[in-house]
Amino acid sequence: MTEVPVLIVGGGPVGLALAADLGWRGIDCMLVEQGDGIIRTPKMNEVNVRTMEFCRRWGIAERVQNCPFPGDHPMDVVFVTAMDGYELARMPRPARSDDPPGPDSPMVMQACSQTWFDPMLQDLARSFSGVKLAHRCRMESFDADANGVTAQLNHLDSGRQAIVRARHLAACDGAGSPVRRKLGIGLQGKMELSRPLHMYFKTPDLFAQLGIPRGTFYLAIDKNGLWANVRVIDPRAGLWRLMLLDTPADFDANNIDCDAWLRRAIKRPMNVEWVGHSVWVRRGVVAERYSEGRVHLLGDAVHQVSPTGALGMNTGIADAVDLGWKLEAVEKGWGGDRLLASYDAERRPAGARNVRHATGFYQGHLNFDKGIAAIEDATPEGDALREKLGAQLMSGVGAMFRTRGVQLGYRYDDSPICVADGTPAPADEAVEYVPTARPGARAPHAWLENGRSTLDLYGRGFTLLRLGADAPDNAPLSAAASACGVPFTSFGISNPDIVKLYGKKLVLVRPDGHVAWRGDALPGDAANLIDRVRGAANAV
Known part of the structure; x- marks a missing residue:
């Protein structure tokens, strides 16, 4: 029996993105895909701005930009x-x-067809020694328990059977998701918009x-x-x-x-x-839940998005980025007992939002007859x-x-691992993106003096921005993070435009680039703040 921390089922762009992100984070995983990995007729053709930002983090943005289009x-x-x-x-x-x-x-x-994008993600995933891609391999069944999942695999070309024991199962197995069906997770929304x-x-x-x-x-x-x-x-x-x-x-x-x-x-x-x-079948549906125990579902398995607006694959990539850092945290011991539950709390509303927009775009086609x-x-x-x-x-x-706001403006306003600051939420506009560093939002981009983007500061653990010359000392928060093993860095910024953009003197950004907390002073209990953002059960 093979043992692996994470077993990924489905080798489309979402499964590959999760495998690559986990590899980038130093987490071993195995991906199984019943196909051969060759895309003959692509389902997606656009890599949107937010997904390009993830590609920048992974080091493949230039390759995507220079694709054969x-x-x-x-x-x-x-x-x-x-x-x-x-x-x-x-x-x-x-x-x-x-x-x-x-x-x-x-x-x-970038107009980068799946014909080109999937191989780029495959190459990225394979560049990490802890990632194994197994094509022409199908998961025939699985049994989940409190500690993980036992899966029966079938290597289709040789007929060899194998058993894999994983602590987590990530199902990226498409609209018909056998994993979702076995778990009895229903879909909500419009089951047929057109054929x-x-x-x-x-x-x-x-x-x-x-x-x-x-x-x-x-x-x-x-x-x-x-x-x-x-x-x-x-x-x-x-x-x-x-x-x-x-x-x-x-x-x-x-x-x-x-x-x-x-x-x-x-x-x-x-x-x-x-x-x-x-x-x-064109649908506009979202799953009733994204996780059950140690089984998590991503991409078309949990949201089926009309292609109007090119949101489907890109929404799935954001699922992978959200789940990836949380799996890393749990596997490395600094993630709390409630951290993985936040995947559903954050990504299901985001999926429903994008389904709503894409369905509306399609229905707009029907007004001209x-x-x-x-x-x-x-x-x-x-x-x-x-x-x-x-x-x-x-x-x-x-x-x-015209979907800049949809692409960049999704927020985790009600996330249990983000600390609300009491400021009013900006309008969620489809066309115009309204930059905000309000907790739950994507931390805004701004150019730094050395030609880097603020986005380049995020990805490896938590990052605390100390904004302005009078930003408070962050030693208590750094010590609290260290005590829990949470990866933590701080970065001072004096540029007045960036200080104004982020709105507070201290802004704590998560590994996925979303704001976890902000304030003009550290809270009295820095340890509780760290516990909250890492999903610890004892956090208030």
């Missing part, structure tokens, strides 16, 4: 009657080479063939409404994805005329190479309709491409 390719979103039809509106979004970081993050989003169809095709330089300006994401609307989108995944290889937002009630998944759907989307016959297709019969007419009436629709689409459907 051309740096000079514009990221424009285009509303069309068809790609070779009328252009109703265009949302300019700069190519990555022309898109410097904004004031609120050192990173920018989309993905069709993947290759054709060399489609833009040149059609004689149209380049873009990345095309949304197609005709007299029947907004019905599809066409996305370029790999411009150099000519790989595209056509998505039907919903399929008809009488749709035959075994008899798909891909060419006919493509003719409707482009408005002319095309000679393309079809490389795959799939029909799936009436009074548009003349949308393709070459008449003054057709021109006027297209101008009106373009503005409405940019305002309504375009919202799913």
Whole structure:
């Protein structure tokens, strides 16, 4: 029998991110994945700003930024009657080479397909000696008890059976999660929003063939409404994805005329190479709970997010980052008895928030199916309709491409391991991110004098920022952390802009980069504060 601290089931980007984060933190783990780890038709294509910040922490941000998606390719979103039809509106979004970081993050989003992103995460995970990736290996069953999990594994190519004993099981096993089903954890929300169809095709330089300006994401609307989108995944290889937002009630998944759907989307016959297709169920659901005992669930196993807004995988990566530092703390002995319970308390509301936003973005697609019969007419009436629709689409459907607040603004306001400071919560805006160092929030980014970001200070244990020349001495808090074995560092900052941004003279930031506590003076009982933020049962 093999023994390992953490067994991860599922080798998609969320499972790989957790394995990599644990390896980065010095925690041994084993990941099992029944597939071979090769992505042939990617499910995700965007690494958002917050996930890029995690990649920066892990040391792979530059590799993601330099993925094969051309740096000079514009990221424009285009509303069309068809790609070779009328252009109703265009949302300019700069190519990555022309898109410097904004004031609120050192990173920018990258169009990095799962085809490229998964191998990067695999390489990162494998770079740590304590991480083992086992592909073509399926967990057939497991039994959980108070001290851990015993799992039966099946190595599919050889047929060899194995037993693994782990202190923790992390289930990243997808929407159908066998682990979730065995635990009897239900899903809450909208079980079926639609049944989309993905069709993947290759054709060399489609833009040149059609004689149209380049873009990345095309949304197609005709007299029947907004019905599809066409996305370029790999411009150099000519790989595209056509998505039907919903399929008809009488749709035959075994008899798909891909060419006919493509003719409707482009408005002319095309000679393309079809490389795959799939029909799936769009949902907007969150699990009833994220953990049971020593079993924790992440990603699609606990939240199924409409891809409108590109939040699904990125929400799962944030799950992995939250759980990763807590597993490290428990395994190294400084995490308290209540620490792992905070994973559900923090991440379930965050998952529900993102599901709510993504579902709303999708439902906004359904408002454009009436009074548009003349949308393709070459008449003054057709021109006027297209101008009106373009503005409405940019305002309504375009919202799913304006999600800075969703990406960076999630907070753990009610977390049992964050200490509220009594300040009012800023508005949770989808579009605009409002920087705040209020406990539970992502600690804001600011550039330091040496060209580093404040975000670069966080990750390895707790970090206390001492802000301003008159910041109090932190010796009592440092001593309390040391007494419990909690990794702790302090950093003095005098820049007045950063002092103002963080709002207090002392700000304690957790290993995941979220604020745990802040104040202008240390509390009288520094040991109790440390116990609270490390999840100790005796904390008040």
